Structures are given as C-alpha cells and as structure tokens.
Amino acid sequence: MRVIIAPDSFKGTITAAAAAAAIATGWHDVRPEDDLLRIPMADGGEGTLAAVESAVPGAERVSVEVLGPATGANPQASTHLADWLRLPARDGYGPVGVIELAAASGIEHLSSLAPLTAHTYGFGQLIHHALKSGISRILLAIGSSASTDGGTGALKALGARFIDRNANLLPLGGGFLPDLEFVDFRDLLSPPPGGAVVLSDVTNPLLGPQGAACIFGPQKGADDQEISHLEKGLETLASKIGKDPNFPGAGAAGGTGYGLARWGAEIRPGAAEIADIIGLTNAVKDAHLIITGEGRFDNQSRQGKVTGYVAGLAAQAQIPVALVAGAIEGKTSDYTCPTSLSQLAQSIQAAKNNPQRWLEEAGRILASQWAPSNQTQCGDFD
Incomplete structure (x- = not known):
C-alpha cells in the first residue's frame, strides 16, 4: 500500500x-x-519555506539582515538574519524566489506584542533582496504577521514613501496610518517579469467587522480602542491608494495582502500553490x-x-x-x-x-x- x-x-x-x-x-x-x-505541507503560513525546501531539489537559502518587526519610530532598531529561498528555473520561469513574512516580520520575533508600532519593513527587505538578485518570479507567504500596517512597511522597503500632512515621512507601524496624507510610488520597484503571487489561507477583506483590524488585531495585542485606531488607519490608506479594499484576502497579514495587491501581486490560496510546487x-x-x-x-x-x-x-x-x-x-x-x-x-x-x-x-x-x-x-x- x-x-x-x-x-x-x-x-x-x-x-x-x-x-x-x-x-x-x-x-x-x-x-x-x-x-x-x-x-510536509504548508499554506502560506509559518513553515512554508521549510516545506518547499525539503521537496524541491536545488533549493538554496539566502540569508539577509533585516529590521525587526517592532521598531516603530526607533531608527536604532535591532536587526536579525532572515532567509528567503531561491528555486532553480522551472515551468518556463527563471529562478523563483519564495519569501516567508514570518521569517522577517513574524509575531514570533516580538518580545512583547506591539499592535500600533509593529510593521512589515523586514519582509520588504527580503523581497527587495530577492528582486535585486535577478529572480523571474516571486512567491510570498504572508502568515504569522506581527502587524496591522496594510503592508506599508514592506512597500516602504521597496521604495514607496508615505507622507503626513506636514510633508514628513510616516514612521513605521499601522498606528501612524491615520495621519497619512500622500503616497508616493514613483520609486517603487516593480514585481519580477514572471509576476508575484501571495500565498494566503485568509479571505477577509481589508475593512469592516471581518477586516484585518477587527478580526486579527486582537491576536496582535490590540484592545478595542487600538482596533478602532488601526481600522481608521487602514481606511485612510485605502482612500489614498484608491484600490477597492473589499476583495478576498485584502485583510490577510494585517492588510499586507492589500498592500501587495496594490503593488501588483496576485493573491491565491496558499495550500494549492504549495501542493503544486512540492x-x-x-x-x-x-x-x-x-x-x-x-x-x-x-x-x-x-x-x-x-x-x-x-x-x-x-x-x-x-x-x-x-x-x-x-x-x-x-x-x-x-x-x-x-x-x-x-x-x-x-x-x-x-x-x-x-x-x-x-x-x-x-x-x-x-x-x-x-x-x-x-x-x-x-x-x-x-
């Protein structure tokens, strides 16, 4: 048998x-x-990198020093090493990058929960490094996030600028998004030629009672007042970016699904993609x-x-x-x-x-x- x-x-x-x-x-x-x-399987959450690495011959880990997820406005923030995975050329694509948000900006990297100041900047640094290495396609596993920043930290690491009404750059973290006045994407790196795919097991929209702040905010330490504040920030982000916040998966990883979709990534069920790859x-x-x-x-x-x-x-x-x-x-x-x-x-x-x-x-x-x-x-x- x-x-x-x-x-x-x-x-x-x-x-x-x-x-x-x-x-x-x-x-x-x-x-x-x-x-x-x-x-071994995964669905886009913690363990995705390991599942793919164990199943794909020639997979290679690449280590990058990234910013920790709870630095907020502190410019002297701690860093740590995080890995992304380079897969050999296959299925008509050149080298493929697999990046796990949890490795750089996951909740397990917090010594204490930081619902307003946690961010995805380190995750964006991994994406940036993979893009600069010449990959042709990128798979982004976004489970186990620590933040509710709408993916703005990751986009900032890729060249985006988020500016308040006084023409100052917003600090990292979803708690600062209510002050967002202007978004500058002129220097934002483009996805690779073969596209970017977000792997997620979440279908929640960005906003509302089933959205990122209300459903996942408590898991990240947010109380009722902080949830309301984070919701206002995500509403402001959606109004400035202009992308419909109601599509399935927009609320994944504290709204990171929304930010990555605005960047040009496609959101797909993670388990199905991983099953095909491995x-x-x-x-x-x-x-x-x-x-x-x-x-x-x-x-x-x-x-x-x-x-x-x-x-x-x-x-x-x-x-x-x-x-x-x-x-x-x-x-x-x-x-x-x-x-x-x-x-x-x-x-x-x-x-x-x-x-x-x-x-x-x-x-x-x-x-x-x-x-x-x-x-x-x-x-x-x-």
Whole structure:
C-alpha cells in the first residue's frame, strides 16, 4: 500500500517535516512493507519555506539582515538574519524566489506584542533582496504577521514613501496610518517579469467587522480602542491608494495582502500553490491513503487550511484521507480515522510536551486499524 503523509506544522510544537517523520515511524512499526511518501505541507503560513525546501531539489537559502518587526519610530532598531529561498528555473520561469513574512516580520520575533508600532519593513527587505538578485518570479507567504500596517512597511522597503500632512515621512507601524496624507510610488520597484503571487489561507477583506483590524488585531495585542485606531488607519490608506479594499484576502497579514495587491501581486490560496510546487498534486494519483494533520482542527480548517485542502485533493482522487490533530474541535465527516493527540495523551498540554511521541503513536494506531475494507472502524477518536 502507498501512503502519503502530508501534514501542516503543529504550530508552536513541531514542524511539518518532523510531524510527517513521526507519523511515518509509527506506521512503519506496524506495517513495514508499505510505501510511505512524506510530503510536509504548508499554506502560506509559518513553515512554508521549510516545506518547499525539503521537496524541491536545488533549493538554496539566502540569508539577509533585516529590521525587526517592532521598531516603530526607533531608527536604532535591532536587526536579525532572515532567509528567503531561491528555486532553480522551472515551468518556463527563471529562478523563483519564495519569501516567508514570518521569517522577517513574524509575531514570533516580538518580545512583547506591539499592535500600533509593529510593521512589515523586514519582509520588504527580503523581497527587495530577492528582486535585486535577478529572480523571474516571486512567491510570498504572508502568515504569522506581527502587524496591522496594510503592508506599508514592506512597500516602504521597496521604495514607496508615505507622507503626513506636514510633508514628513510616516514612521513605521499601522498606528501612524491615520495621519497619512500622500503616497508616493514613483520609486517603487516593480514585481519580477514572471509576476508575484501571495500565498494566503485568509479571505477577509481589508475593512469592516471581518477586516484585518477587527478580526486579527486582537491576536496582535490590540484592545478595542487600538482596533478602532488601526481600522481608521487602514481606511485612510485605502482612500489614498484608491484600490477597492473589499476583495478576498485584502485583510490577510494585517492588510499586507492589500498592500501587495496594490503593488501588483496576485493573491491565491496558499495550500494549492504549495501542493503544486512540492509535487503533492501529482503524487496522490498513485496513493491508497493520505494522512494529513495540524495542531488544532476546527471548523475553519476546511477554509483554505492544509487539512481542508488535502481532503479536497483526496476526494478528487477518490482515495480516503485520515486526520491527525493536536486537538479536534470541528466536524470530521470528510476524514477517516480522525485521531486526536490530546485524547491519546489525555490532555492538550501532555500532547504539546511530547508531540513526537504522540504522533508516532497516532501512526501506529492508524496503521493497525486502517484497511481499505474497514475505513470507518478506526476507533473512537472523533
């Protein structure tokens, strides 16, 4: 039997590659004769770079010193090294750049949340470096952002100028956007000739109750007053740039999707793009079962997340898909053998403390209980 193991990262606990390896180890303990193909997945969030690097021969990491995400108006800000990925020429394109916002401007780089002053400038520095290196196409993974700056930090790093009513440059951070009076794009670098694609699992608009500030602001530390202030800033940005703020994905990464779309990038579902790049789309044709997973499976998982995308891919190929998750909080009718690590470990914290152990155990359980003629009798893990 050929089994594809294609999980997302279990955020904050174990990478997608390590999760796939652990599930494979458990499965192999029970069914060593099976052909196991590990294809770690991502959807544009944290772990995208690692998933692509592990699957594409010749992928090369490039390190760049970038500005940290919470510098605000401080010109003496700390910096750190961040990587982008250069892929060999393929599919009619020259070298392709893959850039992960989380690597430069992700929330994990904050020692404390900074809802008004966090920014995407470091992410823009990575884009700038990749463009200057001669790439022909660029893929931009924008999950795990720290800021709500509408992508203005990234655009500033690419040559844009954001100016207040006193003809001063605005400091970095979404909290300063209400003072925006004029936008100067004359020196803004152009996307590469093969285009720029934003990889995102988010379809929220820029503004309103489902927009960047209201939905994602609290995750970045914003209270009600700060959310209102950030919303006003994004409204001001949209009025000055003039692009419709209501398109799906505009609100991704604190409005970075909006800023990048104004730059000329196309927003696409991240999981589908990654699946094509790393070969999952073709691999499922010869598989008998796919195993996918993530840290927390809920009703949002079906909407652009790895687990939802893989389930759809399996349905198209008419093969079953099994689910392994740290915690299961949503309907699992699309999956056979839904397995919760927190149930196996008897608590969420125990599962987080040793994810490799419990992923291996999940692999053993799936291998011992799953068979093509017995797909629905996989134990009481739902």
